[in-house]
Amino acid sequence: MNLPTPIYLISEKYERDENGVMVATVTKRKVYANVDSVTGREWFEGGRNGLNPEYRMTVFAYDYEGEEVLEYNGYTYAIYRTYLAKHSQIELYVEKRKGKDGIQTN
Numbered sequence: 001m002n003l004p005t006p007i008y009l010i011s012e013k014y015e016r017d018e019n020g021v022m023v024a025t026v027t028k029r030k031v032y033a034n035v036d037s038v039t040g041r042e043w044f045e046g047g048r049n050g051l052n053p054e055y056r057m058t059v060f061a062y063d064y065e066g067e068e069v070l071e072y073n074g075y076t077y078a079i080y081r082t083y084l085a086k087h088s089q090i091e092l093y094v095e096k097r098k099g100k101d102g103i104q105t106n
Helices: 040-048
Strands: 006-017 023-037 051-062 068-072 076-085 090-094
Touching: 023 068, 023 090, 051 068, 068 090
Parallel strands: none
Antiparallel strands: 006 023, 006 068, 023 051, 051 090, 068 076, 076 090
16 A cells, blocks of 8 residues: 655745846645556656656645646656546646756755
C-alpha cells in the first residue's frame, strides 16, 4: 500500500510594485499525495508529445487549485495533465522541470 507523501503545490501571483514592475509572489502549500510511477503507456505517449512523464500523484480534489508546478523530494515538477479520478480525487501527471527550475531545492 502506498502511504501519502507530502508535496508542495506552488502558485505564482503577479502584482505591480511601487515602480510599476510586475513582481511574482510564490506560494507553496503542503498537501499529501499518493505518489506512483507513470504507466508505460503514459510514458510512451508523453514522449511522443515531447514530454518526459515521471510521476502520477493522487491528491484530494479540494486540495488542488489549478497549480501548474509542484515540489516533491526537493525537486520541482511541471504538472502537464490532470485527471479527475473516483472518490473526489484528482491525479496530477508531472515531469521534471527543465533548466534551473528543475534543480534540487534542498
